[in-house]
Amino acid sequence: MVLDLMLLVVGFDVTRYNSIILVVKLRCWMLDLMLLGIMMLDLMFLGIMMLDLMLLGIMMLDLMFLGIMMLDLMLLGIMMLDLMLLGIMVLDLMLLGIMVLDLMLLGIMVLDLMLLGIMVLDLMLLGVGFDVTRYNGINLMDYINISENDAQAHPTSNNHNKTLALVMDETVRQIVLPDNIAELALKLISNTSKISFLATVKQEIGNSGSIIALSAGMLRFLDIESRGGRDEIRFHYTHRTQIQVETFPYRLGDNTWHKLAVILNDNQLSLYIDCNKIYERTIEPVDRTFKAGKLSLFIGQRNRHHAFFRGYLKDIRIVGNDHGHLLQCKKENSGCPSIAQYEYLEDKLNSLYTEYNNMSTKLTNAEKHIKDLQNCNCLNTCYVNGTLYKEGDIWKKEKCSICNCKNSSVMCNRVECPDIKCLKPFSQKGQCCPSCLMSCFYSGQYYSHGENFQPRVCVKCICDNGETICLKQNPEEICPKLNCTSNDTIHVEGECCPICKGTDFCGEGNDCHVNAVCVNLLTKYACQCNEGYQGDGRHCGAC
Incomplete structure (x- = not known):
């Protein structure tokens, strides 16, 4: 109808020529022109x-730029995953070529999902202003219950960096952490060859006391001690169940705040004071396990009765x-993210969340x-170091390790x-499990293999797989030279080496209580507990 009207307007008489065919063509x-217009609109939408x-x-x-830094850190791990995927692809090509594509797609999707998750986590941490480097291991201060441990050791503020500190005085105290924290610390020492012990201290001049100690009664497992009388820092540890000690000359007890870090890397021991490395030594391998009793973790003392630290x-x-x-010396964060940064991160998080949902579905x-492929019997094999094992095969990997192939x-x-x-x-040699060798029977008593004993003065014996080997000792060869005449020497009953009269036994080291006095006797x-205290001298309490 529109076309007829247009023809009438221009003066064209359709009925005059009776040209119906021409009208249809027009x-x-x-219509062609209208379709052409629609195609032009489609092209615009395509653009x-x-x-x-x-x-x-x-x-x-x-998103790629955000992930570049994390990709650099994960490069080694991705290379290992690529090698594992390559091995899987080669095996699958030998077994069933069509399944290679499926496993490759799965591996790529898993890696993409891992990278996506890492980017989301980084953005979330950055958005809330979280500093990842603030993961500080076990903060022992968080687990000290002052009311349960000792009323004299209480937190107080100080001007060092506006944190809380424990005040340690001469009062007999028991600052011991919960058993689960001691077990957590021992697990951390056992599972890693690299360990750092950190503390900020302010020790009284002349005081000798432990800062951190793991012990079971009188048995030490690990102890960091500052001896103010000798201006030394000592690291006590066990090597093959025997106590060892490393001594570092340094005056820590000067009534001044210091940052102390004792770092153990395998058998390398380093000492940092106020963020500066003071000493580094190679020591005997440190025992990582303790089976001689139940360990307790003490702060400011070696055990319940000895080496009390005084100060803060x-x-x-x-x-x-x-x-x-580095945790003691790290720089403070510089400012908070702006509103624009938060909005940008919010948009990125929304985009990543959508992508995450899509990847999760895939x-x-x-x-x-x-899972359907795993039900196929053709894949129930294991390929290890160039050897193909069938389902259910069992083999010995190492001296103390047994492996089996199960569900590929x-x-x-x-x-x-x-x-x-x-x-x-x-x-x-060649055996996984240890065994006991023969014990020895000597003078009506049994001794285990490797056990040392002294049946008589100046005679030492050892049990060697059922055989008792004794060696008579020459006092002139094994005993230290004395700075006194023969008239001034004393032979102690049961001891091989004589001593000088007037020897300062107290000065050579003692375990007297802090409220006791050490008295030299003849041998x-x-x-002896001080006035106002009672006990055996090694344990003194107020009357």
């Missing part, structure tokens, strides 16, 4: 879609790495597909050895 031309894709690409580039302690930590001293579908996965377990009761178990020393 109408078709008009808009291309612009949207370009914007999406720009957003993806932003704070920021006491155990960190599972060899750069814990991964769920891929896991279902892989290698499961390895350590051989469990039975408990043995002897002083020094013996491990034969030894004795501890």
Whole structure:
């Protein structure tokens, strides 16, 4: 109708020529023009879609730049994953070529999801202003219950850096942490070869006391001690169950605040004072386990009765790495994120959340597909170091490790050895589990293999696999030279070496209580509680 009106306007008489065919053709031309216009609109919409894709690409580039730093840190791990995926692909090509593509897609999706999760975590941490470097291991100050441990050791503020400190005086105290924290500290020492012990201290002049100590009664496992009388810092540890000590000349007890860091890296021991490395030594390998009793973790004392620290302690930590001293010297954060930064991070998080949901759906579908593939008997094999094992095969990987192939996965377990009761178990070459050697019977008493005993004066014996070997000692060879005449020497009953009259036994070291006095006797020393206290001298309490 529109076409007829247009023809009438221009003076064209359709009925005059009775040309119905021509009219139809004209109408078709008009329809073609309309379709051409619609195609032009489609091209415009296509251009808009291309612009949207370009914007999406720009957003993806932003995400890539955010992940570059994390990708650098994960490069080694990704290379190892790539090698594992390459091995899986080669095996799958030998077994069933079509499944290679499925496993590759699954691996790529898993890696993408890992990277996406890491980027989301980084953005979230950055958005809330969280400093990742503030993971400080075990902060022992958080677990000290002052009311349960000792009323005299209480927190107080100080002007060092506006934190809390423990005040340590001469009062007999018991600052021992809960058993689960002691177990956590021992687990941290056992599971890592790199460990840092940190503390900020202000010690009274002349005081000698422990700062951090792991002990079971009188048995020391690990002890960091500052001896003010000798201006020394001592690190007590056990090597093959024997107590060892490393001494560092340094005056820590000067009534001034110091940052102390003792760092153990395998058998390398380093001492940092106020963020400066003072000493570094190679020591005997430190025992990482303790089986002689139940360990307790003490602060400011060696155990319940000895080596009481006097002064102030704070920021006491155990960190599972060899750069814990950086926590004492780190710079403060500079400012908070702006509103624009928060809005930008919010937009990025929304985009990443959408991408995460898409990847999660794809991964769920891929896991279902892989589960179906695992039910196929053709994949129930294991490929290890160039050897192909069938389902159910069992083999010995190392001296004390047994592996088996189950559901195309290698499961390895350590051989469990039975408990043995002897002083020094013996491990034969090629055998995983140790065994007990023969004991010795001497003068009506049994001795374990490796046990030393002294049946008579100047005679030492050792049990060696059922054979008793004794050696007579020559006092002139084994005894130290005395700075006194023969008339001034004393032979102590049961001892091989003589001593001089008037020997200062107290000065050579004693374990008298802080409220007791050490008294030199003829052949030894004795501890006597001060007036107003009672006890055996090693343990003194107020009357």
